[in-house]
Amino acid sequence: MEPGVSVTILGTAQDGGIPQAGCSCERCNEAHKNLKLRKYPVSLGIIGTDGSKHIVEVTKNLSEQLMIWSSNENELFIPETVSITHLHLGHVEGIGQFGKPVMASKEVDVFLSHKNKNVFDERSDIKLMIKQNNIRTHSKNFNQLFEPKQGCGFSLQFISIPHRSELGDTAAIIIKGNEKNILFMPDQDSWEETLEYYSKENIRDFLKMFNINYALIDGTFWSMKELPGRNISEIPHPTIQDSLKLLGKRMEKDPRISFLHLNHSNPVNDIGSKQRKLVEEYGWGVSEIGDVLKL
Ligand SMILES: [Zn+2]
Ligand SMILES: [Zn+2]
Ligand SMILES: [Zn+2]
Secondary structure, three states: OOOOOEEEEEEOEOOOOEOOOOOOOHHHHHHHHOHHHOEOEOEEEEEOOOOOEEEEOOOOOHHHHHHHHOOOOOOOOOOOEEEOOOOOHHHHHHHHHHOOOOOOOOOEEEEEEHHHHHHHHOOHHHHHHHHOOOEEEEEEOOOOEEOOOOOOOOEEEEEEOOOOOOOOOOEEEEEEOOOOEEEEEOOOOOHHHHHHHOOOOOHHHHHHHOOOOEEEEEOOOOOOOOOOOOOHHHOOOOOHHHHHHHHOOOOOOOOEEEEEOEOOOOHHHOOOOHHHHHHHHOOOEEOOOOOEEEO
């Protein structure tokens, strides 16, 4: 039997990770004391049927994330390709790790939307890494299926998602195996806008449109009351509470849905919190570092 494609969750936090710089909330303080409570910004590691290694998003914690992903500490997995949903900090912050001062990689293929590639390629550090052959950037159309490496046994597809677009545009990424498909949608402004963009009435129809079996979706905040002192309307995300309201309880034929991109302020981070229990009672999940999905 041919080995399948495996997708490992390498990070579950919002861009800042946990503990977040400059934050002394209880959750961040505990994570300073206890390494096991640390959460890295969202990222996925994908192993193709040919054994090739690919990541989605490249974070400041690439070093720890490659160790988590690898089955053998003497043979760390080194990604051959990187696919990036959008240019907000946490999704691209680790790109410099491929450069001369750290890994001095050779020709890592980096996939982005057209708009994001144009913006990305203009950065002086990226120009240098391209010149030094550490990375090669490639643009992909929204909805176009592509294999990040020929013969890897799965395809990727960027789909457009309404999200704050100061730096470029935003994609969700669909990972298509032979039989199953994963949606990775770490950031969106609201379900209303996303559903309207795709002319769908509800989340189930949206997921059905792309034949999604597992959806890893934006769970940044639990509620709007979470960030005292910050205007949450300037950082719009649907709250998990909203998503639960829209989804209701999981029904038998529904895809699996799991929340990630969790802000340090989100109580769903805590195993055993009543908010997390509620998510689970509804039949949905919260992603954990090290979770593996098979395609
Ligand atoms: Zn983000
Ligand atoms: Zn905090
Ligand atoms: Zn974002």
